[in-house]
Amino acid sequence: MHFVAILNDRDDGLPVRLENRPAHIEWLKEAGIAIAGPFLNDKGDMCGSLLILEAEDEAAARAVLAGDPYAKAGLFKSTEVRPWRWAVGKPA
Numbered sequence: 001m002h003f004v005a006i007l008n009d010r011d012d013g014l015p016v017r018l019e020n021r022p023a024h025i026e027w028l029k030e031a032g033i034a035i036a037g038p039f040l041n042d043k044g045d046m047c048g049s050l051l052i053l054e055a056e057d058e059a060a061a062r063a064v065l066a067g068d069p070y071a072k073a074g075l076f077k078s079t080e081v082r083p084w085r086w087a088v089g090k091p092a
Contacts, residue, residue, distance in 0.1 A: 002034070003061040004084040007049040007070070010077040016070075017046055023069035031064055048076075052084065 009017060017038075028036050031053070039048035049070070055061035061081050065071060071079075 001056065002052060002054055002084045002086055003058065004082050005049070005051040005053065005061070005065055006078075006080040006082075007051070007065075007076045008039075008078045009047050009049075009075055013047070013075045013077075014045055016073050016075045020069045020073045020075070027067065027069055031067065058083070 028051075033051050033053050035050075035052040037050055038046035039050065041047040051065070053061055053064055055064060058081055062079075065079065065081070070076065
């Protein structure tokens with residue numbers, strides 16, 4: 001099953017994000033995250049993340065997300081995880 005994670009950075013999070021970004025990118029690759037990218041604020045600064053991942057259930061998805069260096073660094077002020085069905089553009 002797929003899940004979408006909507007992760008909003010805390011208001012003072014940009015330095016934390018930038019400091020942990022290389023480790024986060026490596027984690028994305030190792031964790032097998034299907035799609036990921038940052039949200040941008042009106043100044044064009046990164047201010048959150050959207051990730052799509054496969055997991056058995058929501059608890060398993062949250063366990064994967066807990067391993068993210070951003071999460072470990074306390075970057076996120078909120079985390080929403082929702083089940084999601086891929087309809088268009090699914091990779092082969």
